[in-house]
Amino acid sequence: MHYQDYLRATQSVLTQMQKRKRPYKVRVLGHEFAVNPGVFSPRYFRDTEIFARMIPVERGDAFLEIGSGTGAIGILAILRGARKALLTGISHEAVSTAKRNVVLHRLEDLVEVRQGDLFGPLKKGERFSKIFWNVPFGYTTRKSLTLLEGTAFDCRYEHVQKYLVEARAHLLPRGRIFIGFSSTLGRLDVLAQMAKRAQSKLVMLNQQESREGQLKVKFELFEVLRF
Numbered sequence: 001m002h003y004q005d006y007l008r009a010t011q012s013v014l015t016q017m018q019k020r021k022r023p024y025k026v027r028v029l030g031h032e033f034a035v036n037p038g039v040f041s042p043r044y045f046r047d048t049e050i051f052a053r054m055i056p057v058e059r060g061d062a063f064l065e066i067g068s069g070t071g072a073i074g075i076l077a078i079l080r081g082a083r084k085a086l087l088t089g090i091s092h093e094a095v096s097t098a099k100r101n102v103v104l105h106r107l108e109d110l111v112e113v114r115q116g117d118l119f120g121p122l123k124k125g126e127r128f129s130k131i132f133w134n135v136p137f138g139y140t141t142r143k144s145l146t147l148l149e150g151t152a153f154d155c156r157y158e159h160v161q162k163y164l165v166e167a168r169a170h171l172l173p174r175g176r177i178f179i180g181f182s183s184t185l186g187r188l189d190v191l192a193q194m195a196k197r198a199q200s201k202l203v204m205l206n207q208q209e210s211r212e213g214q215l216k217v218k219f220e221l222f223e224v225l226r227f
Contacts, residue, residue: 006185007138009215010152013044018148028052028072031079034104036097040069040151046210047219051134051180052076054206054221058129062172064088066118066133066163069151071098071111073132078110086128087113088121091147118159119166127172135160135179137186157190164198164224177224178205184217200224 023036026043029052035041042048052073057063059081065074068087078085087102089095095115102111114121138153145153154160160179167177179202181191195202202222209218 006215006217007140007153010138010185011149014148014152017041017044018146026070028070029076031072031076032104033070033072033075033101034097035070036093036100038091038093038148039097040094040148042070042072047134047180047182048072050208050210050219051132051221054180054208055130055132055178056176056205057082059083061130062128064122064128064131064170066131067094067136067151068098068113069094069134071101071113073134074098075101075105075107075111077130078107079105082130083110085111086122086126087111088116088118089113090115090117090150093147118162119170122170127170127175129172129175130178131167131170131175132178133163133180135163135181135186137182137191139187139190157187157194160191161194161198164194164200167224168200168226179222179224181220181222182217183220184215195224199227201227 020037028042028049057077057080061082063077063082063085065087068089071087074085074087087098098113136152136154140153143155204220206221
């Protein structure tokens with residue numbers, strides 16, 4: 001299948017997702033999460049569950065997830081031993097959903113959710129041992145994207161580039177930066193070039209093939225390392 005066919009299929013799934021008008025529940029790695037309408041949903045894409053399993057969480061981690069959607073990955077990081085987590089999201093619906101799931105799992109003392117773009121919601125001096133973003137790996141030249149489309153597509157990877165440049169300033173000593181990606185649905189060549197411009201390189205830690213509807217899709221977890 002041609003790359004553009006994969007992108008059209010992704011857009012079709014987003015359209016189905018957008019038609020949901022009422023909150024519903026999904027399960028990720030055996031745990032239940034609420035999903036509000038208009039929020040990127042693990043029911044339609046398996047990458048949330050795949051990356052939640054792949055990310056190397058260690059006991060005592062301070063975990064930051066950018067663009068957390070339902071909050072499932074950050075919450076599961078706590079359940080795996082992280083001592084605290086900060087989840088950020090740009091849309092009101094996503095932030096509301098993540099907050100709802102924090103309460104659902106009774107983690108209000110360990111997980112905080114803030115609204116804003118990328119690292120904008122962080123306070124001065126906040127640092128983390130693990131930073132993760134399941135980036136919008138659909139490469140497009142279209143600038144007018146809805147918030148939901150922005151969870152899967154990024155115009156010329158402008159937001160991804162900003163993440164690569166800015167993430168290191170928010171790391172604790174020996175902290176690690178991760179990117180969730182799909183070489184099937186995304187432009188790995190462009191991502192690698194951007195990492196190089198940010199004086200970094202990508203190291204693939206894990207890869208898994210998944211069936212998304214009728215499509216076979218590869219998902220990769222990359223660590224961003226400084227030259």
